Amino acid sequence: MSKKKITSMDVAKLAGVSQSTVSRVFGSGANVSEKKRNQILEAAELLGYQPNAIARGLITNKTNMIGIVMRNIQNPFYPEVLEKFYTRLAEKGYHLIFMNSEHNFVQEDEISHLIEYHVDGVIITDALLSSSAVQRFLKNDIAIILFNRYIENPDYSAVFCDNFYAGQEIGNYLVKTGHKHFAFISGPLETSTTIDRKKGFEQALAKHGYFDIAVEIGNYSYESGFEAAKKLLQSNKIVDSIFCGNDITALGAIDAAKSLGYNIPEDLSVIGFDDINMASWPSYSLTTWKQPIEDMVNQTIDLLLHEMDEEEKSVSSHALPGELIIRGSVRQRE
Amino acid sequence: MSKKKITSMDVAKLAGVSQSTVSRVFGSGANVSEKKRNQILEAAELLGYQPNAIARGLITNKTNMIGIVMRNIQNPFYPEVLEKFYTRLAEKGYHLIFMNSEHNFVQEDEISHLIEYHVDGVIITDALLSSSAVQRFLKNDIAIILFNRYIENPDYSAVFCDNFYAGQEIGNYLVKTGHKHFAFISGPLETSTTIDRKKGFEQALAKHGYFDIAVEIGNYSYESGFEAAKKLLQSNKIVDSIFCGNDITALGAIDAAKSLGYNIPEDLSVIGFDDINMASWPSYSLTTWKQPIEDMVNQTIDLLLHEMDEEEKSVSSHALPGELIIRGSVRQRE
DNA sequence: TTGAAAGCGTTACCAC
DNA sequence: GTGGTAACGCTTTCAA
Numbered sequence: 001m002s003k004k005k006i007t008s009m010d011v012a013k014l015a016g017v018s019q020s021t022v023s024r025v026f027g028s029g030a031n032v033s034e035k036k037r038n039q040i041l042e043a044a045e046l047l048g049y050q051p052n053a054i055a056r057g058l059i060t061n062k063t064n065m066i067g068i069v070m071r072n073i074q075n076p077f078y079p080e081v082l083e084k085f086y087t088r089l090a091e092k093g094y095h096l097i098f099m100n101s102e103h104n105f106v107q108e109d110e111i112s113h114l115i116e117y118h119v120d121g122v123i124i125t126d127a128l129l130s131s132s133a134v135q136r137f138l139k140n141d142i143a144i145i146l147f148n149r150y151i152e153n154p155d156y157s158a159v160f161c162d163n164f165y166a167g168q169e170i171g172n173y174l175v176k177t178g179h180k181h182f183a184f185i186s187g188p189l190e191t192s193t194t195i196d197r198k199k200g201f202e203q204a205l206a207k208h209g210y211f212d213i214a215v216e217i218g219n220y221s222y223e224s225g226f227e228a229a230k231k232l233l234q235s236n237k238i239v240d241s242i243f244c245g246n247d248i249t250a251l252g253a254i255d256a257a258k259s260l261g262y263n264i265p266e267d268l269s270v271i272g273f274d275d276i277n278m279a280s281w282p283s284y285s286l287t288t289w290k291q292p293i294e295d296m297v298n299q300t301i302d303l304l305l306h307e308m309d310e311e312e313k314s315v316s317s318h319a320l321p322g323e324l325i326i327r328g329s330v331r332q333r334e
Numbered sequence: 335m336s337k338k339k340i341t342s343m344d345v346a347k348l349a350g351v352s353q354s355t356v357s358r359v360f361g362s363g364a365n366v367s368e369k370k371r372n373q374i375l376e377a378a379e380l381l382g383y384q385p386n387a388i389a390r391g392l393i394t395n396k397t398n399m400i401g402i403v404m405r406n407i408q409n410p411f412y413p414e415v416l417e418k419f420y421t422r423l424a425e426k427g428y429h430l431i432f433m434n435s436e437h438n439f440v441q442e443d444e445i446s447h448l449i450e451y452h453v454d455g456v457i458i459t460d461a462l463l464s465s466s467a468v469q470r471f472l473k474n475d476i477a478i479i480l481f482n483r484y485i486e487n488p489d490y491s492a493v494f495c496d497n498f499y500a501g502q503e504i505g506n507y508l509v510k511t512g513h514k515h516f517a518f519i520s521g522p523l524e525t526s527t528t529i530d531r532k533k534g535f536e537q538a539l540a541k542h543g544y545f546d547i548a549v550e551i552g553n554y555s556y557e558s559g560f561e562a563a564k565k566l567l568q569s570n571k572i573v574d575s576i577f578c579g580n581d582i583t584a585l586g587a588i589d590a591a592k593s594l595g596y597n598i599p600e601d602l603s604v605i606g607f608d609d610i611n612m613a614s615w616p617s618y619s620l621t622t623w624k625q626p627i628e629d630m631v632n633q634t635i636d637l638l639l640h641e642m643d644e645e646e647k648s649v650s651s652h653a654l655p656g657e658l659i660i661r662g663s664v665r666q667r668e
Numbered sequence: 669t670t671g672a673a674a675g676c677g678t679t680a681c682c683a684c
Numbered sequence: 685g686t687g688g689t690a691a692c693g694c695t696t697t698c699a700a
Contacts, residue, residue, distance in 0.1 A: 021670065024670090050450050117388065118388050342678070
């Protein structure tokens with residue numbers, strides 16, 4: 001019925017002022033008398049006027065929209081990340097265009113959509129950008145930031161957990177608690193997260209004289225953890241501890257071990273990564289490495305907003321430490 | 335550096351045609367000769383031209399953006415829902431503005447943002463709209479649809495699992511499998527989902543002569559399931575089976591029971607709702623009611639798109655059945 | 669402090 | 685088929 005949309009012009013007419021003045025009230029707010037402001041606000045209220053962000057974006061060249069492309073949203077770590085990004089950005093007046101990518105590299109058409117909508121910035125979680133993709137974003141003046149991944153010599157910033165350090169600490173902890181036969185269930189080998197966790201882990205163990213680490217390649221899913229652990233435990237190798245690339249994988253590994261008659265942690269220690277909610281559930285009580293989500297998200301947003309403001313880009317990589325959360329899935333030295 | 339954005343005008347100049355013709359190529363596609371089309375496409379490719387969706391939206395009055403406001407994104411059911419919505423809508427050329435609401439009623443400022451951006455439609459999962467909110471959307475010609483909730487006498491459509499039917503079937507199943515002492519751990523009592531599941535459950539049990547159902551009120555979280563089950567099992571009531579309002583709650587209940595020395599399902603049967611991935615994990619092997627996510631999402635999208643097209647709204651409520659998934663958390667009659 | 673007018677990058681409606 | 689031109693609803697000069 002009332003198909004006609006309410007515009008600033010309608011408000012102007014009703015309030016008996018010019019459209020420019022209405023615009024000032026809802027925009028800068030400056031240079032308008034208290035009296036007219038009130039008339040305008042009243043008229044706007046009466047008509048149910050809302051400024052049109054689309055029209056505004058067209059002229060200001062700023063949409064206040066941020067694209068977020070996520071992968072593995074089924075991994076409980078990411079909904080939490082998404083929620084935090086949403087909340088923080090909403091506070092600052094930004095809106096999220098959500099995209100779910102299924103590939104290690106964000107696809108060209110996904111990038112096209114983000115560019116078409118002229119988002120002010122893009123957050124990429126757990127995926128990478130081809131160099132042509134980066135060029136396309138940069139050429140369109142769209143700030144980019146990588147969350148939980150990084151690359152060498154990037155043209156853009158990245159925020160991630162210091163996976164190498166974490167891997168080391170985990171290795172040290174397992175040695176300290178008396179383990180001698182180690183295994184690692186990785187995520188996909190092309191991801192920097194996996195590579196660094198593995199490197200740190202192996203390096204720490206090597207320092208203690210352990211060079212023979214059993215490695216199984218997974219994909220960060222429960223199922224892959226389950227299968228990998230099964231394979232590991234049914235081989236003729238001795239394994240007294242498994243470091244899993246993430247928590248979901250670790251939960252799979254624990255279930256596999258239990259199904260083979262192992263007691264956790266008496267017969268086998270398992271350690272995860274992320275510290276998702278489930279890690280603290282009694283059925284699992286998973287010892288794990290806590291990624292500092294809060295800090296990571298805040299830092300990402302700070303960098304992104306800064307980059308959106310600045311004229312010249314300042315590229316920087318930020319590795320946040322995180323911390324070991326000790327629960328019940330790792331046997332303490334007897 | 336190349337701060338200047340490429341517009342259809344630039345393409346037109348390079349291709350030696352008018353801007354109108356460029357617009358036709360990227361728009362309707364009609365009324366342009368093969369020759370010019372190729373020139374234009376070539377020029378666009380060369381310049382890296384992308385049509386500006388913001389400008390387009392301004393004139394067409396259609397943004398191809400859909401707002402999705404979700405609650406409880408930490409419940410693993412919803413990331414799956416989000417992923418499916420994203421995928422289906424992306425196929426059809428729609429983009430998602432993601433919002434996370436923490437309230438049972440979507441807040442006024444959240445609605446304002448959606449209206450400012452002139453989304454074509456809005457999907458609300460697991461939350462409700464005040465009647466003033468509905469009026470605001472409708473007045474702005476924004477289609478609305480409720481996912482997994484419904485209200486009586488609505489002004490808009492809703493898609494949800496037939497919770498009453500499911501509750502009945504679950505009641506019947508527990509009776510059939512030889513249970514006699516029933517409990518229900520609910521979600522918040524103001525949600526239609528909870529009310530209907532409870533009603534169906536109680537009605538089915540009543541038909542078999544069971545009237546004394548122990549009820550604990552939870553909030554659909556793991557923790558609330560844990561606490562509620564503990565309370566239930568430590569009371570002096572006999573309980574041989576618990577129907578939990580959702581899977582997460584059921585997992586909490588199982589862990590609580592185990593921590594008290596109960597074996598599942600020998601000493602206690604537990605049944606959930608949703609059929610999230612975790613329900614099939616060996617540690618839990620949860621018997622549950624599967625919500626037909628795929629169908630629900632598809633139906634929601636069909637209704638939404640239809641409503642966006644139509645002049646007059648056609649309100650309808652769609653209850654989809656779902657099905658019982660039998661695993662190992664319910665004792666079979668001995 | 670205010671209003672008129674020029675865009676922003678499209679689509680849509682005209683003539684030709 | 686094609687190009688000129690008027691919107692779309694706003695912000696932003698620029699004069700007054």
